Amino acid sequence: MSAVFSCREASRLASEALDHPLSLRQRMTLRMHTMMCSACTSYAAQITLIDTVFRRRAQHGAPHLPTSESLDVAARERIRARLKDSSSVPPA
């Protein structure tokens, strides 16, 4: 089976399944492959898990990776100054 339908191809379909509904034929092909291939079964489950974790985080109102990074003082002041320049000029 895997000679006809490679793991590479199966992983591609498993990924596309997260982006658009697969055709009946694609679904059947993927299922036949994963029935015989535990690696691709794991792959499909894992990319789905990653996708789910990201979406949950986004839905909890944090549309960015958790990070302690922040604008440094110089950048903040630069932006502030630029905004001040701009707000003193009436919009065109």
Place this chain on the structure above:
Amino acid sequence: MLSVPTRCRLVARIDIMSGQSLPGHAEGLLMEPQSARSPKPNPDRWVDAYADTLFRYALTRLRRRQDAEDAVQETLLAALQGHREFRGDSAELTWLIAILRNKVVDRIRIASREIMVDPSDSTIDSMDDWCGATDRWLHAPKPWSGDPSKLVEDGEFWDQIRKCIAGLPERQAQVFALRTFDELEVEEICKQTGLTTTNLWVLLHRARTRLRACLEGSWFAPESTP
């Protein structure tokens, strides 16, 4: 993610039900001091209140500090110019993030013109994933155990994800963020970035494959084989 805050809905409903103009009558409910309809934008306050959130949003997608800083500046300048268009029907931060998202996508689109993706070019693939021409896994994925609802709360897990994303090629990381964080549909990403659907699928497949491999190596301890 971009839902209208309850407060705004509440005010709007009261307005309709009472049939009265809001000022005075519903003053107690309009608690937000920086009223959305404030005639004068206050860019200094935007910087204080929102700059870090906007910066993190941009940094997640653009990854380079300089690019993220520039995108934040462009966003606040555009907000200043377009402030009269802000109708107050969404929270101010939501409005700013919507502008920023356009700025980020603009940058990705410009960069997309410079780097074309050839889906048949297998040399871009991580050599670790595939065993040459056989198209079989070189390191076959092993089963994981993980509860999404627990992982999403786990700071160390996200630290690891951040490291893994930092290792992705730029374009893969960008489209992955648009797809998963912004929850944009494939059609929308293609329209905005100028990528073809096939190219986008290829990029997403590669991003997921690399991210998966990275997490397996660093977080999900592979099940030991006797």
